[in-house]
Structure formats: structure tokens, C-alpha cells
Amino acid sequence: NAGVTQTPKFRILKIGQSMTLQCAQDMNHNYMYWYRQDPGMGLKLIYYSVGAGITDKGEVPNGYNVSRSTTEDFPLRLELAAPSQTSVYFCASSYSGGLANYGYTFGSGTRLTVV
Amino acid sequence: QQPVQSPQAVILREGEDAVINCSSSKALYSVHWYRQKHGEAPVFLMILLKGGEQKGHEKISASFNEKKQQSSLYLTASQLSYSGTYFCGTFQGAQKLVFGQGTRLTINP
Numbered sequence: 001n002a003g004v005t006q007t008p009k010f011r012i013l014k015i016g017q018s019m020t021l022q023c024a025q026d027m028n029h030n031y032m033y034w035y036r037q038d039p040g041m042g043l044k045l046i047y048y049s050v051g052a053g054i055t056d057k058g059e060v061p062n063g064y065n066v067s068r069s070t071t072e073d074f075p076l077r078l079e080l081a082a083p084s085q086t087s088v089y090f091c092a093s094s095y096s097g098g099l100a101n102y103g104y105t106f107g108s109g110t111r112l113t114v115v
Numbered sequence: 116q117q118p119v120q121s122p123q124a125v126i127l128r129e130g131e132d133a134v135i136n137c138s139s140s141k142a143l144y145s146v147h148w149y150r151q152k153h154g155e156a157p158v159f160l161m162i163l164l165k166g167g168e169q170k171g172h173e174k175i176s177a178s179f180n181e182k183k184q185q186s187s188l189y190l191t192a193s194q195l196s197y198s199g200t201y202f203c204g205t206f207q208g209a210q211k212l213v214f215g216q217g218t219r220l221t222i223n224p
Binding site for chain 2: 031033035041042043044045048050056058059090097101102103104105106107108109
């Protein structure tokens, strides 16, 4: 049982480049999330999804896009990368949307540097 | 608006106790607690769903005071393995779990 899998683990981008961070879960969770964590800081919600075909903005959505075509996958797209997007990106999923005694399961993260 | 955690950092000797607080300026309906070790992903500890609820997880427990809009995490007889950064999370609207800035806990032998 793999849980939440993120790829790649590390990536260096040049300013203006684009990339897609991949996230897949095998727990059949409807709810999925993308967070970013800057050094020494807490987690900020970028986007979330409550099921295939349904996505919504979180706290810091600017500069990012998401799609959810299947229950398993929730990719995060960075367009025109900027140094401010240097961060560690975590994908998470949950069974009940964070209620009913079920927490979030996080992937191991993607460390992104924009130079 | 994200919840506020206090203290920002704690240094303990093994076997000592610690309390981490999480407060919100908005009404709280549930509180999540997570621990993150350096370079790793956050790991879910527990969720409190209603005011007055208390939960325990080995020697780590938490309480939720709905009226005061705060939750506290208690670590008793701390072990080296408890080191890490602890985050509380609260909902700002449906599905928007926002996290506090974290409390870094260091346990020394």
C-alpha cells in the first residue's frame, strides 16, 4: 500500500519555465490537497479537490493550476515559474475531508528551487 | 486566518512535559494535530471534533475548548522520538484546513 506518491522529489527550474508536480494516491480517497511549505514556516493550502472533476482554490492559488480527472491523480501545474515559488510542495489526501477521526495522509514532498 | 500557536519553540530534557497551545480568532469546530520531523512529511496525530473533547495517543494527548476557541497538546514524560515540529490545523470554510506556524520541540538526552 503506497499511500500518497509524489514525483519528482527534487527539481530545479529556471525563471519562466513550467512544470507539473505529480501526485497519486491508492487509498480511494475523494479528498486531495496541495500545500506548500516555505523554510521554517507552516503549510499553506494552494488548491484542493473533493472528487474527480471538482477543484477549488485555497489560501495561495496564484501562479498554480490543478486538474482532477481521476480519483487517484491530482497534478499541480506551475506556469511561468518565479523565485517566490521556491518551496517544498506536499500533496495530501483524506477519507472524510478531515472529519470523523480521519486525518490527512501526506506524500513525501517535492522540493522545488526556482533560479 | 491561520491559527496561532504558542510557544514557537520548546527545548526539553528527556522525561519532561510540554504543552503546546493553538488558538483561533474564529469559531472552532474541529482541530487537527500533526507532527513533522525534519525533512519529512507531516504525520497525523489526532483530531478533536467537539468542545470539551480530550484524546490521548500514548503519552501525547490533547484537549479542545470550543468556548475559548483553543486547543492544547500535552506531551508527558517526553521521549527523544517526540522531537519535531508540531502543527495544529483548523478549518476556514469547508475543506480549507489551514495550519498554524508550528511549534518546534527539541528533546535532549
